[in-house]
Amino acid sequence: MEQKFRILLAKPGLDGHDRGIKVIAAALRDAGFEVIYTGLRQTPEQIVEAAIQEDVDAVGMSILSGAHMTLFPAVMKLLKEKGAEDILLFGGGIISEQDAKKLQEAGCGRIFGPGAPTQTVIEYLKDTLPGRRKRESIL
Amino acid sequence: MSDKFDTKVETKGDSKEIARAFAEAKRKWQEDSENSKLKLNRKFTTVSMEEVNPLYTPEDTGGIEEVGPEYLKKLGFPGQYPYTRGVRPNMYRGRIWTMRQFSGFATPKETNRRYHYLLKAGQTGLSVAFDLPTLMGYDSDSPRSAGEVGVCGVAVDTLKDMEIIFDGIGLEKISTSMTINAPSSILLAMYCVVAEKQGVPLHKLTGTLQNDILKEYIAQKEWIYPPEPSLRLIADIMEFCTNNIPKYNTISISGYHIREAGATAAQELAFTLADGFCYVETGINAGLDVDDFAPRLSFFFNSHLDFFEEIAKYRAARRIWARRMKEKYGAKKELSLLMRFHTQTAGCSLTAKQPENNIIRTAYQALAGVLGGTQSLHTNSMDETLALPSEKAVTIALRTQQIISEETGVVNTIDPLAGSYYVEALTDRLEKQAEDYFDEIDRRGGVLKCIEEGFFQKEIADSAYHYQLEIDKGERIIVGVNGYVHEDEKLEIPILEIDESVARDQIAALNKVKEERDNDKVQRSLGELKKVIKTNDNHIPALLECVRCYATEEEIVNVMKSVFGEYVEPPII
Numbered sequence: 001m002e003q004k005f006r007i008l009l010a011k012p013g014l015d016g017h018d019r020g021i022k023v024i025a026a027a028l029r030d031a032g033f034e035v036i037y038t039g040l041r042q043t044p045e046q047i048v049e050a051a052i053q054e055d056v057d058a059v060g061m062s063i064l065s066g067a068h069m070t071l072f073p074a075v076m077k078l079l080k081e082k083g084a085e086d087i088l089l090f091g092g093g094i095i096s097e098q099d100a101k102k103l104q105e106a107g108c109g110r111i112f113g114p115g116a117p118t119q120t121v122i123e124y125l126k127d128t129l130p131g132r133r134k135r136e137s138i139l
Numbered sequence: 140m141s142d143k144f145d146t147k148v149e150t151k152g153d154s155k156e157i158a159r160a161f162a163e164a165k166r167k168w169q170e171d172s173e174n175s176k177l178k179l180n181r182k183f184t185t186v187s188m189e190e191v192n193p194l195y196t197p198e199d200t201g202g203i204e205e206v207g208p209e210y211l212k213k214l215g216f217p218g219q220y221p222y223t224r225g226v227r228p229n230m231y232r233g234r235i236w237t238m239r240q241f242s243g244f245a246t247p248k249e250t251n252r253r254y255h256y257l258l259k260a261g262q263t264g265l266s267v268a269f270d271l272p273t274l275m276g277y278d279s280d281s282p283r284s285a286g287e288v289g290v291c292g293v294a295v296d297t298l299k300d301m302e303i304i305f306d307g308i309g310l311e312k313i314s315t316s317m318t319i320n321a322p323s324s325i326l327l328a329m330y331c332v333v334a335e336k337q338g339v340p341l342h343k344l345t346g347t348l349q350n351d352i353l354k355e356y357i358a359q360k361e362w363i364y365p366p367e368p369s370l371r372l373i374a375d376i377m378e379f380c381t382n383n384i385p386k387y388n389t390i391s392i393s394g395y396h397i398r399e400a401g402a403t404a405a406q407e408l409a410f411t412l413a414d415g416f417c418y419v420e421t422g423i424n425a426g427l428d429v430d431d432f433a434p435r436l437s438f439f440f441n442s443h444l445d446f447f448e449e450i451a452k453y454r455a456a457r458r459i460w461a462r463r464m465k466e467k468y469g470a471k472k473e474l475s476l477l478m479r480f481h482t483q484t485a486g487c488s489l490t491a492k493q494p495e496n497n498i499i500r501t502a503y504q505a506l507a508g509v510l511g512g513t514q515s516l517h518t519n520s521m522d523e524t525l526a527l528p529s530e531k532a533v534t535i536a537l538r539t540q541q542i543i544s545e546e547t548g549v550v551n552t553i554d555p556l557a558g559s560y561y562v563e564a565l566t567d568r569l570e571k572q573a574e575d576y577f578d579e580i581d582r583r584g585g586v587l588k589c590i591e592e593g594f595f596q597k598e599i600a601d602s603a604y605h606y607q608l609e610i611d612k613g614e615r616i617i618v619g620v621n622g623y624v625h626e627d628e629k630l631e632i633p634i635l636e637i638d639e640s641v642a643r644d645q646i647a648a649l650n651k652v653k654e655e656r657d658n659d660k661v662q663r664s665l666g667e668l669k670k671v672i673k674t675n676d677n678h679i680p681a682l683l684e685c686v687r688c689y690a691t692e693e694e695i696v697n698v699m700k701s702v703f704g705e706y707v708e709p710p711i712i
Contacts, residue, residue, distance in 0.1 A: 013271070013287060014274070014275045014277070014283065015287075015291075016355075016359055016360025016361050017359075017360075017399075017400075018360060018400070019399070019401045019487070019599075019600075019603050022401075022600045022604070023401075023603055023604050026604045027607070027608075039709070040360055040708060043283075065290060066286075066287070066290035066291060066526075066527075067285070067287045069286065070287075071286060094526070096525055096634060113491050114490070114491040114524045114525075115490050115492060115524075115617070117610070117611045117621070118607060118608075118611050
């Protein structure tokens, strides 16, 4: 049987724009992923804790408030501290290409800008996730 | 406008009767038009210098007999029930819509500078955008505010910030719209105290408080307290404003965010009006007379890409509102029946790719708003999917409105698309779809119950997903995104960046206020507020006291949270 990847979708910060993340949730679900959605206004601590507890393969964060340069690094740092940096962190929102580049250089996964087709996100995850996580519990 | 809005229409009459009723309605419209104090000093001619009439009716084509009694029943004359053709008898021939660009960013000082710039560029009203911490009731120094201070709008922590934002701007001369919802009474109180300090009496203030918490639970998701105490705060605001700031719009019932979250035109129309009826019932249940507060309810709609559907939506909205206010809620004043609305072009329709194309999208959307009879308009800037608008982008957006007003000739005649088979059929269809939703909302137990059960949220999310699927499958082409794509596109427009120093400066300013104020007085005023909130008394007077002694927004919100609790949304996907 094909491996079913688990994705945690999260809305950090104060912004309540959840149209994009819900569209992504529906698209990933229809593409065969297992999707967990945190709901709004999660702190980086809450997101990382949920990611570890739910044993996910990737965390997708959606930020439309402009706080991405604070929140992505905060989550990356916490994942590293908890020894969970094999969980892929990716995201999207109102994020300029310049900022996206900076985040990717700092070790973050892909950042999708406004208008990115859902298919691109699905393909990216299908390409990137296999073999990425060391799942001791499963092995 | 006369106080008689009830034009008697003899629907079963013969053609003579119809002609008589039509002539009577027309005579009244002409009279109201001539009596209107508002007159635009302009020539109403085409670019070919031909005279344009203020209004065209069936008389100008096949004659009223061909249309029958339906014309008066469904359309009537501008400024006459059911107001399908507009809320005022002379519409833009009396006064052009208010050009109101939503704006605010960084520190209060920076925002004040942008306001002076916009007013100098010919903008005619202000519209304040607050940052997310302000919208959510956190001060700039809260850990929850990290990375968000001054980013999406201007940061406001205390009265001091509002004093700076409006420095040099006489509040008696300008109408101000404030986009604030969960903590709306706090920002209203700050605005009142700024007026007090400028020596402007409250009854002279004009403007709009968004104050629409229902659409927050449905779409925009910037809530603090649960729905019921939130509605009580709104009832207090309606009562306070009715008695003290009679010219101020107390709620801007907003479809904009519902549409942005992915709703269809029919869903935007239906859910927004359902919210409006819920506020009307809240006012009536609080013991207010519907005619005392309904005239100060205003609306806020989106203008999306589908040109004719949007125009029909505005026309249907006016008709539904007037009919329900009269027939269901027994409103007797004409002003209670008028749906006055602000329009903003659709942010969600803009693309990050080839952003200059957004100027064109926005222009068509703005034109739809004007043809739909909007009272005020915000045109988005081309760079808004990328960042807050730069000065250049915001100027082009304002110029777009000025071109529509001065050059296109569409303001010469009122409701120019009336009688179009397509637009009238669309208007009827949207009205029917909205009525079907009202029935469903009633069946499900009303607006609050539907919010609790996630009905609106699910309907909107489903529509958003279907729309995206259409784009992804190429069934719907968005220029520059999935068609007519530029390979290796390079961004060639300037982007406004918010410096990190904004947060530092704002926190330093907040600390200074905290040092200079009388902290005992602050604590006493907060204690008083808590007492009042626990009773059913109006909380605004106690709130004004807190604001006057520079209590911070978060301090006040925490008092309210301690009594009301906080809302948690069940995550629905």
